[in-house]
Ligand code: FAD
């Protein structure tokens with residue numbers, strides 16, 4: 538469904554006769570808001586900015602960060618800094634401060650999560666065909682060979698540069714949309730915006746609350762019935778980021794479904810007992826990387842990890858019908874339709890967290 542919407546959006550943009558990058562952003566001006574829509578990072582991006590005082594040029598300038606980041610960070614953009622690193626075969630590569638900082642954040646989260654999120658999982662992601670959309674099921678031997686190249690500790694950072702050992706390659710697909718949300722919200726705040734809602738292919742970033750001052754209500758999709766929300770969270774100045782196996786997947790000849798979140802320990806798409814992991818917090822990049830990591834960890838490990846961390850809240854939808862929520866959500870999560878009949882359990886913080 539998402540792919541269809543994205544394709545329709547791309548088609549609509551094409552029909553609009555777009556040429557230059559800035560024109561690929563469809564802008565609508567309302568009495569109290571700007572609405573912007575574009576297609577970047579292989580996903581539909583929508584922004585509602587409650588700041589009619591901004592000029593068209595200012596909104597375009599803010600949204601233009603998306604194509605700038607894509608040119609810098611995408612593995613499918615041959616001239617991106619990340620592609621240069623992926624071609625370097627063990628040589629150190631000078632990177633812009635922005636790319637280097639994001640890569641360092643990605644490497645830190647990789648370490649923090651014991652490699653559940655691993656920024657060097659790219660050879661595996663490619664082997665399954667997710668980057669090129671040429672899906673295939675690699676055999677065990679191929680995966681074992683690739684696993685030798687995977688490991689965040691194979692990235693060696695130095696002044697202004699990074700070196701990826703041997704054939705190690707990186708992919709920021711699990712963190713860059715969250716980071717893009719950070720960049721856009723920062724740019725909007727710098728222009729005085731007090732209320733905005735951004736959706737980057739399901740990653741939500743909000744500035745402030747709604748124009749009336751109340752909290753934003755952000756729906757959390759039911760992974761087993763994706764037309765429905767299992768509940769909503771009420772947030773201000775936050776990111777709400779979900780990773781799940783139900784959006785990007787393919788079916789092999791034997792009818793097996795394989796999704797795009799790879800367990801870097803096995804090389805196979807993660808089958809951890811979770812259907813989705815939603816992370817809520819102030820730092821979009823961290824929320825994005827953590828949602829991927831928690832999904833790989835599975836319910837027990839993820840709950841244990843969250844019990845030791847206080848800067849994010851999370852909602853874990855388990856295959857066995859449980860809904861695990863961090864205790865900080867007690868006041869701001871509302872189930873809908875009995876959350877699809879799931880039982881709710883709260884994750885309590887450890888005292889030393
Ligand atoms: P998330 O859970 O946030 O991330 C999953 C993605 O992270 C996977 O798709 C994979 O790329 C990577 N990954 C998988 N397992 C792990 C792991 N254990 N640890 C770390 N990372 C992992 N898609 C295209 O098809 N074509 C494109 O040209 C393209 N260009 C892009 C350019 C940019 C700058 C970005 C950010 C994304 C682009 N994408 C593209 C989409 C991208 O490949 C991912 O599919 C997408 O970011 C997944 O986001 P998600 O929120 O669904 O899942």
Ligand code: MG
Pocket residue numbers: 710711712780824825826827828829
């Ligand atoms: Mg992610």
